[in-house]
Amino acid sequence: xxxxxxxxxxxxxxxxxxxxxxxxxxxxxxxxxxxxxxxxxxxxxxxxxxxxxxxxxxxxxxxxxxxxxxxxxxxxxxxxxxxxxxxxxxxxxxxxxxxxxxxxxxxxxxxxxxxxxxxxxxxxxxxxxxxxxxxxxxxxxxxxxxxxxxxxxxxxxxxxxxxxxxxxxxxxxxxxxxxxxxxxxxxxxxxxxxxxxxxxxxxxxxxxxxxxxxxxxxxxxxxxxxxxxxxxxxxxxxxxxxxxxxxxxxxxxxxxxxxxxxxxxxxxxxxxxxxxxxxxxxxxxxxxxxxxxxxxxxxxxxxxxxxxxxxxxxxxxxxxxxxxxxxxxxxxxxxxxxxxxxxxxxxxxxxxxxxxxxxxxxxxxxxxxx
Numbered sequence: 001x002x003x004x005x006x007x008x009x010x011x012x013x014x015x016x017x018x019x020x021x022x023x024x025x026x027x028x029x030x031x032x033x034x035x036x037x038x039x040x041x042x043x044x045x046x047x048x049x050x051x052x053x054x055x056x057x058x059x060x061x062x063x064x065x066x067x068x069x070x071x072x073x074x075x076x077x078x079x080x081x082x083x084x085x086x087x088x089x090x091x092x093x094x095x096x097x098x099x100x101x102x103x104x105x106x107x108x109x110x111x112x113x114x115x116x117x118x119x120x121x122x123x124x125x126x127x128x129x130x131x132x133x134x135x136x137x138x139x140x141x142x143x144x145x146x147x148x149x150x151x152x153x154x155x156x157x158x159x160x161x162x163x164x165x166x167x168x169x170x171x172x173x174x175x176x177x178x179x180x181x182x183x184x185x186x187x188x189x190x191x192x193x194x195x196x197x198x199x200x201x202x203x204x205x206x207x208x209x210x211x212x213x214x215x216x217x218x219x220x221x222x223x224x225x226x227x228x229x230x231x232x233x234x235x236x237x238x239x240x241x242x243x244x245x246x247x248x249x250x251x252x253x254x255x256x257x258x259x260x261x262x263x264x265x266x267x268x269x270x271x272x273x274x275x276x277x278x279x280x281x282x283x284x285x286x287x288x289x290x291x292x293x294x295x296x297x298x299x300x301x302x303x304x305x306x307x308x309x310x311x312x313x314x315x316x317x318x319x320x321x322x323x324x325x326x327x328x329x330x331x332x333x334x335x336x337x338x339x340x341x342x343x344x345x346x347x348x349x350x351x352x353x354x355x356x357x358x359x360x361x362x363x364x365x366x367x368x369x370x
Contacts (some may be wrong), residue, residue, distance in 0.1 A: 045326035046074070048095045048310045053102040057118060058321050060328050061092055068324055073107060075118060078330070086120055096312070097137025099158075106145055108134040115158075126160030127221050136177060136256070139184040144200075145352055146187055153178060153189060155200055159254055167198050167205055177215045177256050181222055181238075186217040188225050195227055197238065208240045214253040220263040224294070228253040233268055235294065246296045255310055260291070260317040260333070261338060264278060267291045267302065267320065267333065290335065303331045 049060040056078055062085075063071040081100045096107035101117075104122075106115050111130040116123045126145070133148040138158070138318040146155050151169035156162060166187065175190035182196075188197045188208075195213035198205040214228040219235075226235045228251045236243040250274035251257070252269040259266055272288050286306045292299040305311070308324035313333065321330050 044363050046328050047323045049323055049328040050096055050105075050312045050319040051100050051319065051321050053100060054283045055316065055319070057102070058312075058328065058330075059086065059096055059098070059118075060323070061096070069206065071291070073105065073116070076328075084120075086118075087114075087123065089114075094134070097134070099138050100140060100142040103279075106134060106137050108132075113145065113160075124160070126156065127163075135187075136179040139180050139200075140182055141184055144184075146180065146200075148174060148178075151360045153187065153198070155187075166200055174338060175214055177254065179216050179218055181218050182220060183222060184281060188218060190214050190216060190227065195236070197225075206240070208236050208238070209234075209243060215256040217257045217259055217266070219259050219294075220261060226259065226266050226269075226294075228255045228257065231294070233257060233266065235266075244296070246294065247292050247299055249290065249299075252309075258311075259294075260313065261315065262317060264294050265291050265298075265317075266308045267292060267311070268306075269308075269311060272304075289322060289331075302333055305329075 003009055008136040014268075022077055036231050044062045045066050046060045046062045049058050051058050057075055058078060059073055059075045061071055061144070063069070067282045071089065071092045072088060073086040073092050073096060075086045076085055081085075082336075086105075087107075092109040094108050096105050098105055104115050104117050104119070106113060106126075108114070111132065112125050112127045113132055113134050114123065114125050119141050127147070127149075129149055130149055132154075135146040135148060135153075138145055143158055144155050145158060146153065146166075148154065148169070153166045153169065154163055155166050157291050161343050167189075173192060175242050178187050178189035179275040180187055184200070186197050188195065190196075190213045191348055193207060193262045195216060197208060197209045208225065209227070209229075212230045213234075216225050216227045218225055223238060225238060226233060226246070229245075232243050232248040233246045234243065235246055246266065247268070247270075249268075249270040254268045256270040257266050268290055271289055272286055280332075286304060287308055289311050290299060290303040291302055303321060303322070305322050305324040310315055311320050311322035313320050319330055320333050321328060323329075
């Protein structure tokens with residue numbers, strides 16, 4: 001299912017004294033700052049964008065609320081802006097994760113874990129059990145997948161074989177976002193007792209932090225774990241030492257913080273309150289993507305995302321994809337410098353949806369590979 005998009009024009013507002021308004025055509029690849037990647041029309045809302053390891057694709061969940069409701073994976077090419085439906089299961093939920101090679105996506109649907117290749121081939125269900133939950137996806141080498149089953153942490157081979165329990169969850173309840181260590185030998189998970197790490201191939205878990213700990217994220221060098229707590233964004237050495245608060249923001253706990261590849265900065269999603277009208281106490285709640293240095297300095301906003309609930313950072317750490325207002329957008333991690341005239345207006349750029357959507361009879365165009 002293809003949607004072709006193009007830029008009609010870009011209004012470049014020159015903010016210098018006596019500034020003028022210019023019109024120009026351009027390709028988004030050449031533009032810094034924020035811009036819409038694409039916009040789904042009518043009955044669709046899209047969530048959980050995930051950038052492929054090579055940065056050329058973004059896979060996301062598109063939900064249609066018109067009767068009958070459905071949710072499926074779609075994929076868009078960030079070079080051509082062609083987008084198409086990847087699955088037709090109708091109940092894809094939560095997040096999806098790219099294989100490290102960028103060839104395959106793991107996702108959750110019909111109470112099970114599935115994989116599909118980026119070209120739409122080889123759709124495979126990996127789990128027969130019901131009520132499993134996909135964790136942070138693939139091990140770093142792409143050979144195994146972690147998941148929760150009956151509240152216990154399990155690992156299986158990438159083809160669904162050799163499934164085994166890593167740690168029993170009978171006496172506790174793990175958070176839904178455990179994460180692999182960079183070397184693939186351990187998994188960090190949150191539980192009511194706090195933050196723990198466990199050897200994938202056996203051994204007793206180690207409790208690193210006590211108390212409210214959610215959504216852990218392992219640093220690229222494996223030496224630190226960042227996580228969300230009631231105090232904000234925190235980090236602790238993997239030996240349990242050096243625990244500290246990095247930011248006292250109200251961090252959105254249903255989305256993992258994300259270390260940038262350099263290992264010295266962390267991106268995270270925070271809840272914020274905006275005044276609805278000047279001079280009143282009325283507020284609305286929104287979210288912002290922020291980055292902060294690992295030592296707590298240099299905190300700044302990458303972009304506000306309104307009602308968005310998820311974001312993805314590219315493997316080179318330069319771009320962030322996020323969802324808001326039912327659309328997926330792409331931004332530079334460095335954000336917008338509002339004092340630069342050309343950069344300041346990139347929020348105005350919209351890629352137009354050229355495919356008419358018919359909600360009543362659900363007419364659909366032919367598939368074209370993204």
